[in-house]
Amino acid sequence: MQKIGVFVCWCGSNIAATVDVKKVAEVLKAEPGVVISENYQYMCSENGQALIRNAIKEHGLTGVVVCSCSPRMHEATFRKTCESAGLNPYMVEIANIREQCSWIHKDIEEATEKAIILGRSAIAKLKLNAPLTSGESAVVKRALVIGGGIAGIQSALDIAEAGFEVDIVEQSPTIGGNMAKLDKTFPTLDCAACILTPKMVDCAQNEKIDIMTFSEIESVKGFVGNFKVQIRRKARFVDEKKCTGCGECMQKCPSKKGLNDFNMGLNTRPAIYIPFAQAIPNVAIIDPEQCLKIKNGKCGLCAMKCNVNAIDYTQKDEIIEREYGAIVVATGYKPISLENFNEYGYSSYKDVVTSLELERLMNAAGPSDGHLVRPSDHKEPKVITFIQCVGSRDTSGCGKPYCSKICCMYTAKHAMLIREKYPDTEVHVFYIDVRTPGKNYDEFFRRAVEQYGVDYIKGMVGKVYEENGKLMVQGSDLINNEQVVIPSDLVVLAAAIEPNPSVRNIATMVTASIDTNNFLTEAHAKLRPVESPTAGIFLSGVCQGPKDIPETVSQASACAAKVIGLLAKDKLKCNACVSHSDEMLCTGCSVCANVCPYGAITYVDKEFRLGGGKTEVRRVATVNDAVCQGCGACTVACPSGAMDLKGFSNKQIMAEVDAICKR
Amino acid sequence: MEKNEIVRLVKERSGTDARKCMKCGKCSGRCPAYHDMDIKPHQFVSYIEKGEIDKLMQSKSLYTCLSCFACVERCPRGVAPANVIEAVRQEVIRQQGGNKIMAETVPSMIDETIPQQLLVSMFRKLNK
Ligand SMILES: Cc1cc2nc3c(=O)[nH]c(=O)nc-3n(C[C@H](O)[C@H](O)[C@H](O)COP(=O)(O)OP(=O)(O)OC[C@H]3O[C@@H](n4cnc5c(N)ncnc54)[C@H](O)[C@@H]3O)c2cc1C
Ligand code: SF4
Ligand code: SF4
Ligand code: SF4
Ligand code: SF4
Numbered sequence: 001m002q003k004i005g006v007f008v009c010w011c012g013s014n015i016a017a018t019v020d021v022k023k024v025a026e027v028l029k030a031e032p033g034v035v036i037s038e039n040y041q042y043m044c045s046e047n048g049q050a051l052i053r054n055a056i057k058e059h060g061l062t063g064v065v066v067c068s069c070s071p072r073m074h075e076a077t078f079r080k081t082c083e084s085a086g087l088n089p090y091m092v093e094i095a096n097i098r099e100q101c102s103w104i105h106k107d108i109e110e111a112t113e114k115a116i117i118l119g120r121s122a123i124a125k126l127k128l129n130a131p132l133t134s135g136e137s138a139v140v141k142r143a144l145v146i147g148g149g150i151a152g153i154q155s156a157l158d159i160a161e162a163g164f165e166v167d168i169v170e171q172s173p174t175i176g177g178n179m180a181k182l183d184k185t186f187p188t189l190d191c192a193a194c195i196l197t198p199k200m201v202d203c204a205q206n207e208k209i210d211i212m213t214f215s216e217i218e219s220v221k222g223f224v225g226n227f228k229v230q231i232r233r234k235a236r237f238v239d240e241k242k243c244t245g246c247g248e249c250m251q252k253c254p255s256k257k258g259l260n261d262f263n264m265g266l267n268t269r270p271a272i273y274i275p276f277a278q279a280i281p282n283v284a285i286i287d288p289e290q291c292l293k294i295k296n297g298k299c300g301l302c303a304m305k306c307n308v309n310a311i312d313y314t315q316k317d318e319i320i321e322r323e324y325g326a327i328v329v330a331t332g333y334k335p336i337s338l339e340n341f342n343e344y345g346y347s348s349y350k351d352v353v354t355s356l357e358l359e360r361l362m363n364a365a366g367p368s369d370g371h372l373v374r375p376s377d378h379k380e381p382k383v384i385t386f387i388q389c390v391g392s393r394d395t396s397g398c399g400k401p402y403c404s405k406i407c408c409m410y411t412a413k414h415a416m417l418i419r420e421k422y423p424d425t426e427v428h429v430f431y432i433d434v435r436t437p438g439k440n441y442d443e444f445f446r447r448a449v450e451q452y453g454v455d456y457i458k459g460m461v462g463k464v465y466e467e468n469g470k471l472m473v474q475g476s477d478l479i480n481n482e483q484v485v486i487p488s489d490l491v492v493l494a495a496a497i498e499p500n501p502s503v504r505n506i507a508t509m510v511t512a513s514i515d516t517n518n519f520l521t522e523a524h525a526k527l528r529p530v531e532s533p534t535a536g537i538f539l540s541g542v543c544q545g546p547k548d549i550p551e552t553v554s555q556a557s558a559c560a561a562k563v564i565g566l567l568a569k570d571k572l573k574c575n576a577c578v579s580h581s582d583e584m585l586c587t588g589c590s591v592c593a594n595v596c597p598y599g600a601i602t603y604v605d606k607e608f609r610l611g612g613g614k615t616e617v618r619r620v621a622t623v624n625d626a627v628c629q630g631c632g633a634c635t636v637a638c639p640s641g642a643m644d645l646k647g648f649s650n651k652q653i654m655a656e657v658d659a660i661c662k663r
Numbered sequence: 664m665e666k667n668e669i670v671r672l673v674k675e676r677s678g679t680d681a682r683k684c685m686k687c688g689k690c691s692g693r694c695p696a697y698h699d700m701d702i703k704p705h706q707f708v709s710y711i712e713k714g715e716i717d718k719l720m721q722s723k724s725l726y727t728c729l730s731c732f733a734c735v736e737r738c739p740r741g742v743a744p745a746n747v748i749e750a751v752r753q754e755v756i757r758q759q760g761g762n763k764i765m766a767e768t769v770p771s772m773i774d775e776t777i778p779q780q781l782l783v784s785m786f787r788k789l790n791k
């Protein structure tokens with residue numbers, strides 16, 4: 001017979017206001033096997049825990065039931081308490097009488113009755129608990145960073161700084177991400193390249209960091225501490241090790257009509273190109289769709305021009321496999337497509353541009369060498385109208401329901417930079433709200449109005465149309481209660497941002513969860529904001545939610561700290577609640593291995609004695625304890641009822657159900 | 664009928680949730696009849712939410728709205744200002760009780776700023 005101790009928590013008034021905790025403790029004391037039943041204001045406090053420890057020693061308890069908050073909150077706490085008093089931590093059960101009881105009921109009698117039933121059910125389960133010990137697994141001391149924007153770069157630098165190896169896998173031909181495209185950056189207006197490119201160079205020069213650009217994640221297997229990742233290194237048709245980035249090849253390429261992605265398609269580039277002058281790696285790449293040699297065998301000029309023989313028209317994709325202890329997702333964002341917003345004329349008029357396009361138009365390394373001209377006729381615009389919240393805060397289904405967070409600030413930045421450089425330009429901004437919380441942010445925005453004379457109009461634009469060579473921007477001025485029409489030369493749309501679409505695929509591969517907007521979900525919105533709920537997966541940058549650079553960098557470093565904390569361990573405690581198969585029932589049908597997301601199940605041929613000296617060899621499932629995460633998929637899939645989860649066995653769950661149904 | 668009840672009915676008939684409005688003014692930024700309205704499309708949404716039905720029932724906008732639904736099309740929050748206008752218009756008409764439009768009275772009412780569409784609407788609603 002077990003000796004069970006029951007401890008009912010008040011949680012201050014959280015539980016005690018709706019549940020008669022004294023009564024619960026009293027009633028549960030009468031349950032067979034219960035030798036002590038107490039109630040206390042805060043079981044999780046030092047005094048509360050001491051109460052449990054003393055009871056274990058005094059009464060020689062073999063099991064403990066804590067009636068308190070959700071096990072997600074304090075199961076680990078109470079397991080540790082019991083372990084320190086010499087009790088196996090898996091001999092602890094939590095009855096959730098807060099989230100599942102006091103918080104959702106109003107009637108004290110009803111809630112008290114339910115709390116008692118939940119307590120009984122935990123006791124019933126505990127009686128079938130067996131002490132469990134968790135195994136250990138080694139930690140591979142290398143991290144993978146997916147995405148080489150400022151988030152990925154910062155995380156990688158910090159992890160490398162702590163002495164661990166890091167690989168950055170970036171899908172585009174260079175690291176740098178969206179920040180590399182920006183001109184000057186709020187709130188201090190330093191140029192993006194001046195602060196970003198030194199970090200990119202640091203990455204390239206750091207011995208601990210291996211940069212794989214133009215590469216994609218092919219598959220991810222394993223678990224925290226032991227991920228096995230396949231990486232596709234896509235053919236760039238230039239040998240990365242040989243190319244010196246001299247650029248001779250680009251000069252001679254006759255196929256010059258490719259859209260320059262880096263300049264948001266605002267100008268063209270040759271078939272062989274380096275994305276921008278400070279690209280890392282500073283290595284050329286050939287666009288096979290555009291290269292005459294690859295398409296129809298005619299040309300080959302670049303190979304002739306290259307002094308170091310770096311060009312290889314026959315290069316193939318290559319798949320490599322590496323092992324990692326931790327994975328950082330830093331896949332960033334892209335501006336949304338504006339196809340649902342014809343009212344702004346983005347696809348009809350060349351001089352309606354997005355803010356990211358404007359960054360390129362203002363950038364000294366951009367298509368117009370930093371001279372702000374309109375795309376249609378390369379003339380200087382005299383009246384520029386900005387529209388904020390384009391596709392943000394939109395619940396109609398055309399755009400995104402959230403605030404993109406960065407556009408109020410960058411629009412103020414654009415307006416100010418333009419008024420500074422071209423003081424005779426008239427600048428209008430249509431806004432719904434101006435959202436500028438943050439250190440020195442509102443001051444920054446007010447400067448645009450007070451110092452630079454930018455005209456902020458409270459209201460949204462209803463349509464943009466062309467008349468006499470002008471873009472007519474018609475919208476509301478809600479403060480003056482007017483409908484206004486502003487004849488403009490250039491219209492700039494602060495388009496909403498969304499997570500990079502490839503993140504869905506990545507999330508599936510690493511079994512991280514994403515929300516309805518495709519942002520990665522954090523383990524706890526407040527207390528664990530840089531970890532995914534999946535152990536070993538960490539979140540860095542805009543892939544987790546809209547952010548500007550200062551916030552991205554803070555998060556990236558926080559994320560690195562978590563990764564370092566993990567990689568610094570030599571061994572990880574495995575989950576003790578693992579699956580195991582009853583070999584007498586298993587028919588070796590392979591169903592379980594098919595459903596196991598961690599690849600924990602293999603099959604062995606085993607000899608069984610049949611009696612009378614006869615034996616039989618059968619194929620049976622075995623679970624690798626170090627790999628199994630205890631998700632339980634196999635236990636429900638198994639047609640023979642052979643698979644069972646330690647700590648959550650079918651018998652235990654049935655015992656709980658019985659206890660609940662019994663009156 | 665009590666005022667609150669009218670407000671409730673108008674809200675219900677409009678089938679739109681005025682609380683979803685974020686006061687961006689895009690509806691009024693697009694409305695082609697804006698300059699002929701005393702109360703603007705976005706104001707219909709905020710007045711009904713505040714229960715200011717009397718002002719709305721007296722508004723000339725009830726008869727200058729073109730029923731073009733541009734405001735509904737543009738609203739980023741899925742609010743339908745035109746539906747609120749239409750629901751108020753219906754309420755005005757219902758309160759007139761037994762109100763009918765006779766073809767012979769039309770010439771006296773007509774003025775060239777009234778869109779043809781409105782006449783058609785009026786007949787469909789009031790000639791039954
Ligand atoms: C117009 C505009 C102006 C801005 N101005 C400012 C400013 O002045 N100041 C400021 O603080 N912030 C500004 N921002 C915000 C800033 O751009 C972001 O905060 C920052 O770039 C976020 O960095 P990130 O690394 O999270 O994402 P990103 O820069 O998007 O980087 C993500 C990287 O991951 C790669 N990637 C994506 N998916 C995969 C995959 N599946 N596999 C491999 N690689 C992948 C991408 O190619 C990219 O290189 C501005 C944004 C815009 C749109
Ligand atoms: S940051 Fe400003 S412009 Fe961007 S969505 Fe939010 S409120 Fe709109
Ligand atoms: S599903 Fe069940 S019966 Fe089939 S192999 Fe797995 S454990 Fe054996
Ligand atoms: S339906 Fe009426 S209120 Fe709405 S845009 Fe058309 S005219 Fe204006
Ligand atoms: S467009 Fe929609 S959200 Fe904006 S003011 Fe009009 S009704 Fe409100």
